[in-house]
Structures are given as C-alpha cells and as structure tokens.
Amino acid sequence: MTEHMPDDLDPTGHDLRELTDELRAGHRVVRNVRGEWVLLGHAEVVQAAVDPARFSSGVSAHLQVPNGLDGALHTEAREVLDRYLTPEALAPFEPAFRRIARDLVASLRSGAEVEAVGDLGAVFAVRAQSAWLGWPASLEQRLLDWVVANHAATRSGERPRMAAVAEDFDAIIREVLEPRRERPTDDVTSVLMADGWQGRPFSDEELVSILRNWTGGDLGSIALCVGVIAWHLALDRELTARLRSGVSDAELDAVIDEILRVDDPFTSNRRRTTCPVKVAGVEIPEGEVVKLHWTSANRDETRFGPVFDPAAHAAHNLVYGIGPHVCPGRGLATMELRVFVQEFLAGTSDFVLGADAEREVHPVGGFRRVPIVVTGRA
Ligand code: HEM
Structure with missing residues (x-):
C-alpha cells in the first residue's frame, strides 16, 4: 500500500530518522509530494540498487560521469576512474x-567551543581533498563557502538555486583546469586531464563532471560524517x-561504519524505472523516479538488530551503497575519517x-551543527 507523504520537511528541525522509522513501521514503499517512489526497506533498496537494467541511473538531464551512466558505458567509466581510488x-x-588532521586538532583551545561539522569536518575535508587532487590552498575559503551554500540549496529544494550552486562549483573546477593545460603538473588533477576513455581524451565537460563527483558532494558528506561521529562519540x-x-585500523573502521549506519547523513540516490516493476508488492510504472533511501534502509529492523554491533551489521551496511554504482570513494572516505578520528x-x-x-533538515542528513568542547589536551 502506498500513500503520499511529505519527505521534504520544513526547516523546523524534524529528525529524518524518526520520520522514516515511523513510516517504515507501516510501509516499505511510499510516494512523496514530488511523486517520487521512496524505497524505505533494506531489501527494497538493495533490489533496485543491484538491478540497473530496470532501475536506470539516467535520472538527471546533466552529464554525470560515472553516476548518471548505465550499462557498458558506466562499466568503462568505472574501470578508468576506479584506478585513482585503489588502496x-x-x-x-x-x-x-x-x-x-593533527594541525587542525592542535589549533583547538581547551575549554573553547568548536563546531564539529563546519569548523572541523568541512575544513578537514577541503584540505584533505585539495591535498589529494593537488588544488591550491588559496581555494580553501571558496570551497568552504561552497559547502555551506550547497547544503543550503539542497535543503531549500529550489531547483534554480541548486543549479546556480552547481554552476559555481563548475567555475571553480574550470579555474583549476586552466593553468594545467599550459603547464601540467604531476598531481592527480593533471594525471586525470591526460587520461581518457572510449579511445579519446576526456572532454572538458567530462572532466568537470568527474571532479565534481569526486569533490562537490563528498566534501559535504565527509563534513556531515565528522559531525555524526563527534556526536556519537561524545555520548x-x-x-x-x-x-x-x-x-x-580495521576495528576503528568498523565502528565508524556502524555509527554511520545508524545515523547515515548520505540520505538517498535516485533511479528511473525502465519498465513496470514490482517492489514489495507495489506496482511502479515505467519512467518513474525511485528514491533509494539509504538512511532508512540502514535502520531497517527487519535486517539489523537493535544493538550497536559493528561486526554483526557490517555485511549489510549500505552507507556506501551496493551494486554497480557502489561508492568508488569508500577507501578514500574511510581513510580520511579514520585518520581524523585517530x-x-x-x-x-x-x-x-x-x-x-x-539536526539537518531533509534531504540533507546528519547535523547542521554539533558544538563540542575539548576539555583536556593530550
Ligand atoms: C563518507 C563519505 C561518502 C559516502 C557516505 C558516500 C556514499 C556513496 C553512495 C551511497 C553511493 C552510491 C550512489 C548510487 O548508488 O547511486 C556513492 C557513489 C559515488 N561516490 Fe561516494 N560516498 C562518500 C565519499 C566519496 C568520496 C570521497 C568519493 C570520491 C573521491 C566518492 C565518489 C563517488 C562516486 C564517483 C560515486 C558514483 C559511482 C557510480 O555511479 O558508479 N564518494 N557514494
């Protein structure tokens, strides 16, 4: 059975996890006010994620490499791009x-309040991603401002605002690419610019899309993850x-993954049905948008026990997705979060x-602010 439900909440601070917990008690699939079919249960989310033939990733009108691709093109893109993200x-x-991370922690003053998402998580994420890609420190403030603007735009749900923020980010990326055309360096960005697929170099549009996927969404995700982890460890x-x-390291990684499972700030991804499909008995017509709700699926009590249990829950943890689009950045994100916590x-x-x-407001997960006070220096 389905019904319309608002999964776009007003900014009065409703905890998205409580809402989806309540909905999941009666429904595996619901339809939201935008007409999207929201898959809430673990089995339903997995069903869609591992079946790209029926659940296409070609949802956006914009070029998205690799996340908007399907089939052989997607496989080829992943083969090329996953090489940048191996251990x-x-x-x-x-x-x-x-x-x-060490310098950032050393700058904290004992007894003073610091905000874990913006002052720690976002700053760490921007610096770490810049170190990985070879981006200049002079971009730091613009990238930090962008993370804040991006969250605000996503939260607003206003398409023109989201498009404007996406354009701002593309402009930053083009500024990074420009000087490397004349004088390539040995950083990851220059190596990517010399790479290609389909027997030709990447086009500018493809490079911008790849770098946007590697940084744009993920600076924010890492920042939100740091906030969630700080909150849980404080309690x-x-x-x-x-x-x-x-x-x-393995034990710490498992603990972090379990914290993020219980409170997953990377809330959802979309697919489009390529034919009529049946999910948990619900008929979804062809051409419909389906939302894979990772945050809800990761809390599905028909799959996970009620106790915090990293070892028992690892195999079904969906924080980094599953299927052909499973997060290629998992190793990088895991390393960054591990190093930060250590x-x-x-x-x-x-x-x-x-x-x-x-707390953040849907569709952004996690927290907007997690103030913490360091009360003792090591
Ligand atoms: C804690 C941080 C992160 C979380 C929770 C996360 C989560 C996810 C999830 C759930 C997906 C699956 C999307 C889908 O099925 O449609 C995904 C895909 C993706 N992630 Fe991550 N991610 C994180 C960090 C990163 C980082 C650091 C990078 C790259 C440097 C990255 C790059 C990507 C890309 C390119 C895709 C699309 C893959 C494809 O469509 O084949 N992610 N991520």
Whole structure:
C-alpha cells in the first residue's frame, strides 16, 4: 500500500530518522509530494540498487560521469576512474591527511567551543581533498563557502538555486583546469586531464563532471560524517574510552561504519524505472523516479538488530551503497575519517557536547551543527 507523504520537511528541525522509522513501521514503499517512489526497506533498496537494467541511473538531464551512466558505458567509466581510488593509489596521501588532521586538532583551545561539522569536518575535508587532487590552498575559503551554500540549496529544494550552486562549483573546477593545460603538473588533477576513455581524451565537460563527483558532494558528506561521529562519540563514553585505549585500523573502521549506519547523513540516490516493476508488492510504472533511501534502509529492523554491533551489521551496511554504482570513494572516505578520528583522540584527552546541537533538515542528513568542547589536551 502506498500513500503520499511529505519527505521534504520544513526547516523546523524534524529528525529524518524518526520520520522514516515511523513510516517504515507501516510501509516499505511510499510516494512523496514530488511523486517520487521512496524505497524505505533494506531489501527494497538493495533490489533496485543491484538491478540497473530496470532501475536506470539516467535520472538527471546533466552529464554525470560515472553516476548518471548505465550499462557498458558506466562499466568503462568505472574501470578508468576506479584506478585513482585503489588502496595503492591512495596510500601515499595518508601522511598528508594525518598532518592536516593533527594541525587542525592542535589549533583547538581547551575549554573553547568548536563546531564539529563546519569548523572541523568541512575544513578537514577541503584540505584533505585539495591535498589529494593537488588544488591550491588559496581555494580553501571558496570551497568552504561552497559547502555551506550547497547544503543550503539542497535543503531549500529550489531547483534554480541548486543549479546556480552547481554552476559555481563548475567555475571553480574550470579555474583549476586552466593553468594545467599550459603547464601540467604531476598531481592527480593533471594525471586525470591526460587520461581518457572510449579511445579519446576526456572532454572538458567530462572532466568537470568527474571532479565534481569526486569533490562537490563528498566534501559535504565527509563534513556531515565528522559531525555524526563527534556526536556519537561524545555520548557513548564507553566506546570512546575503548577507542582511546587503542584499536586496530580495521576495528576503528568498523565502528565508524556502524555509527554511520545508524545515523547515515548520505540520505538517498535516485533511479528511473525502465519498465513496470514490482517492489514489495507495489506496482511502479515505467519512467518513474525511485528514491533509494539509504538512511532508512540502514535502520531497517527487519535486517539489523537493535544493538550497536559493528561486526554483526557490517555485511549489510549500505552507507556506501551496493551494486554497480557502489561508492568508488569508500577507501578514500574511510581513510580520511579514520585518520581524523585517530588524530582527534590522540590530541585530546576528553571532550563533551556543547550547547544547541542542531539536526539537518531533509534531504540533507546528519547535523547542521554539533558544538563540542575539548576539555583536556593530550
Ligand atoms: C563518507 C563519505 C561518502 C559516502 C557516505 C558516500 C556514499 C556513496 C553512495 C551511497 C553511493 C552510491 C550512489 C548510487 O548508488 O547511486 C556513492 C557513489 C559515488 N561516490 Fe561516494 N560516498 C562518500 C565519499 C566519496 C568520496 C570521497 C568519493 C570520491 C573521491 C566518492 C565518489 C563517488 C562516486 C564517483 C560515486 C558514483 C559511482 C557510480 O555511479 O558508479 N564518494 N557514494
């Protein structure tokens, strides 16, 4: 059974997780006010994600490499682009990420409030992504301003505003590309500019799209993840004490993934049906937009137990998606978040939540603000 439901909330701060928990109690699939079919259950989201023939990623009118592609073209794009994100390709950047996190934590004053999403997460994400891609420090403030503007535009749901923000980001990318045409460097951006597919170099439009996917959405995602992690660690003192006592990288990664499963700030992606489909008994016609609600699916009580359990829940965790479009940046995001948490815990001996943490509003997940106060320096 389906019904219309508002999944676009007004900015009074409704917790998206509570809303989808309530909806999921009665429905696996609902239709929102935009007419999109929202898949809330784990099995339903997986069904769509692993079936690109029936659930196409060609949803946007804009070129999106690789996320808007299907079939052989998508496979070829992933083969070329995934090479930039292998453990071997990323390992050389770990020391730089660590230095960035350490310097940021060293700048915190004991007893002073700092806002984990904007002042820590976004700054760390912009610096780490710039170090990876070889982008100049002079772009930092513009990128930070862009993360804020992008969240505000997404939150507003106003298409022209979202388009304007996307254009601003494309302009930044074009400025990065321009000087490298004359004088290529040895950074990842220059290497990508010399790369190509389909037997030809990437076009400008394709380069902008690839770099937008590598940075645009993900600067914001990493920032939101840092906020969610800070919130959970501040409240779960036992878990934080265990992490401080020293755990392996693999164990820390599993804890972070489980925190993000319970409170997934990367809320959803869209598909378009290529034929009539049936999901949880609901008939969805051809040509309809379907929303894969990762945040809801990751909390589906028919799939996950009620207790925080990294080991038991890892296999079905959908924070980084599943199927052919599964996140190619998972290794990079995991490394960045691990390094950040390790350096934050190493550089502090205690921290607490400050006043007035504020949740984000759908369709942005996580928190808008997570003020924390470092009460002890290591
Ligand atoms: C914590 C941070 C991140 C989260 C939670 C996240 C999550 C996801 C998810 C759920 C998808 C699947 C989308 C779909 O099925 O339509 C995805 C796709 C993607 N992600 Fe990430 N991601 C993160 C960070 C990154 C980073 C750092 C990069 C790159 C440097 C990246 C690049 C991409 C790209 C290019 C795709 C599209 C893949 C395709 O369509 O084949 N992501 N991400």
